[in-house]
Amino acid sequence: MDIDPYVVDIPQADIDDLRDRLARTRWPDALAGVGWEYGVALPWLRELVAYWVEGYDWRVHEVRLNAVPQFTTVVDGQRVHFLHVRSPEPDAVPLILTHGWPSTVSDFLDVVGPLTDPRAHGADPADAFHLVVPSLPGFGFSGPTRETGWGVERIARAWAELMRRLGYDRYGAQGGDIGSLVSAALGRTAPGQVLGVHVNALVNASAPADDEEEALLSEAERARARENRAWWQARSGYAVQMATRPQTLAYGLNDSPAGQLAWNLEWFVDHDPSRTRQTLADRDAVLTDVTVLWLTSTAGSAARLYREMAADGWGRPAPSGVPTGVAVFPGDRALRSLAERSHRIIHWSEFPRGGHFASLQAPDLLVTDVRDFFRTLRGHVGRPG
Numbered sequence: 001m002d003i004d005p006y007v008v009d010i011p012q013a014d015i016d017d018l019r020d021r022l023a024r025t026r027w028p029d030a031l032a033g034v035g036w037e038y039g040v041a042l043p044w045l046r047e048l049v050a051y052w053v054e055g056y057d058w059r060v061h062e063v064r065l066n067a068v069p070q071f072t073t074v075v076d077g078q079r080v081h082f083l084h085v086r087s088p089e090p091d092a093v094p095l096i097l098t099h100g101w102p103s104t105v106s107d108f109l110d111v112v113g114p115l116t117d118p119r120a121h122g123a124d125p126a127d128a129f130h131l132v133v134p135s136l137p138g139f140g141f142s143g144p145t146r147e148t149g150w151g152v153e154r155i156a157r158a159w160a161e162l163m164r165r166l167g168y169d170r171y172g173a174q175g176g177d178i179g180s181l182v183s184a185a186l187g188r189t190a191p192g193q194v195l196g197v198h199v200n201a202l203v204n205a206s207a208p209a210d211d212e213e214e215a216l217l218s219e220a221e222r223a224r225a226r227e228n229r230a231w232w233q234a235r236s237g238y239a240v241q242m243a244t245r246p247q248t249l250a251y252g253l254n255d256s257p258a259g260q261l262a263w264n265l266e267w268f269v270d271h272d273p274s275r276t277r278q279t280l281a282d283r284d285a286v287l288t289d290v291t292v293l294w295l296t297s298t299a300g301s302a303a304r305l306y307r308e309m310a311a312d313g314w315g316r317p318a319p320s321g322v323p324t325g326v327a328v329f330p331g332d333r334a335l336r337s338l339a340e341r342s343h344r345i346i347h348w349s350e351f352p353r354g355g356h357f358a359s360l361q362a363p364d365l366l367v368t369d370v371r372d373f374f375r376t377l378r379g380h381v382g383r384p385g
Contacts, residue, residue: 001165006070006081006141008062010295015058018257018294022053025258036269040262048265049258052287058295061106061288068112072141073165075158078150081141082134082162083108087116089128093195093378094168095370096132096159096186100177100201101302102264103357104140104292105133106285110363115370126378127371129172134162136178136305140292144301151308152178156185160193169193172374176201176358178305184343187322196377197343198325198370200358205342206232206333209316216337228333238266242306250300260299261290268357281360317342325373329354329362347373 030042068083083105086092095115099107112131119125135142137150137158159182163171173194175183180199187194206228208214217225241249253260268286293299316338325347328334336348349369354362 001073003071003073003165006072008065008070008141010058010062014295018291019053021257022049025049025256027258040265040269045258045262045265048283048287049261051283052257052261052291056284056287056291058288058291061284061291064109065106068109070141073162075161075165076154077147078137078145078158079143080134080137080158080162081105081143082132083112084133084166085112085116085131087128087130089117089119089125091126091378092116092128092130093374094132094163094166094171095129095374096134096163096171096173096183098134098159098173098175098179098182099136099139100175100179100357101136101139101305102267102289102293102299103177104289105135106288106292107357107359108133111359111367114363114367118371123371127375129370129374130168132163132166132168132171134159136182136302138301138304139298140296142298143296144298145304148311149308150305151312152181152185153189153312154308155182156189159186160190163190163193170195172196172198172377174198174370177203177356178309180204181309181317184317184320184324187324188318188320191320191322194322196323196325196374197320198327198347198373200327200329200366200369201332201356202326202328202334202339204314204317205335205339207335208338213316213338213341216341217335218337221335221337224333224335228335231333235266238263239306242303243310244307246300246303246307249303253299253303254297257290257294260294261287263299264290264293281355281357285360320344323347323377325349325369327351327358327366327369329356329358329365331356346376 035041070083072081097108114121115129116131118127138145173183173186180202183197187197207225321344323346324343328350351365358366
């Protein structure tokens with residue numbers, strides 16, 4: 001039940017070891033002219049690794065993380081690291097934010113200020129939130145998971161306990177990528193406490209599971225579903241590996257920082273064929289995610305989450321009665337007809353810019369959409385005693 005303050009303090013020897021390993025990367029060959037079609041492009045990765053060694057300064061980002069109050073606690077036998085930022089506004093709504101893979105809590109640093117203190121950012125103080133931002137079990141400063149079973153539902157139960165432990169009786173949930181699954185599961189786990197769920201990068205509503213769901217789709221949605229299936233078929237190898245044999249992968253991830261960067265980088269680039277392939281997020285933000293996983297030796301543990309999700313089953317989640325808002329950014333593939341099978345959707349937004357990692361790629365749009373969604377749901381909320 002103890003909640004302990006936490007400060008990130010990485011030994012310099014670990015930073016030196018990282019740079020030494022990067023400088024000694026044993027590079028593979030690559031076919032000429034194939035770009036990203038066979039995986040991460042070699043010239044692109046070499047350039048980013050060179051910047052990681054010569055330009056990226058971990059200490060700058062360590063200071064930025066430590067500027068936000070951080071804590072650890074043990075829930076269900078698992079250490080959980082989290083940011084906890086109280087708003088100066090007394091009527092702020094508690095909100096728990098959940099990241100995805102291969103992200104960390106650092107993805108939310110640009111939205112902490114606008115969400116907790118809108119007055120200071122030129123917005124309505126009535127839209128303020130108290131924020132709780134946990135590291136997923138097995139990711140970064142939550143440390144590796146120590147037993148099997150840490151899938152989406154168990155994480156949701158842990159989040160409900162974390163919020164109870166912090167004294168929040170009524171709160172919202174927001175998340176993207178795997179965070180969208182955890183946030184929705186939290187609503188099903190604690191419907192009496194969760195006043196609303198807002199998600200972006202909703203990852204389980206892109207294609208029908210059977211003929212019954214196929215019949216729900218319009219012709220336009222069926223065409224999009226076919227495109228989604230083809231897109232996933234071409235890029236799902238990472239998920240198959242992590243969902244079946246994550247330990248085999250872990251040896252390479254934990255021994256080669258360049259290899260870990262390549263494995264993670266697939267999902268920080270734009271795969272829309274109508275666009276130039278590029279990292280839409282700032283490269284320092286991407287490298288901070290990768291560096292946190294490297295310095296905590298949790299890339300392999302983070303990969304295990306896919307194995308746990310596969311063990312729980314990939315089926316359509318049970319319907320939830322909790323009000324839900326969905327933000328769709330470029331690269332997201334959710335279809336509303338399928339999303340409505342599992343969620344009581346009262347808010348749906350589509351944006352022309354941003355990307356799968358909206359808190360990095362379009363934090364302003366994400367903040368505005370979160371405010372808009374929860375504005376209609378604000379009412380009595382519990383406050384820490």
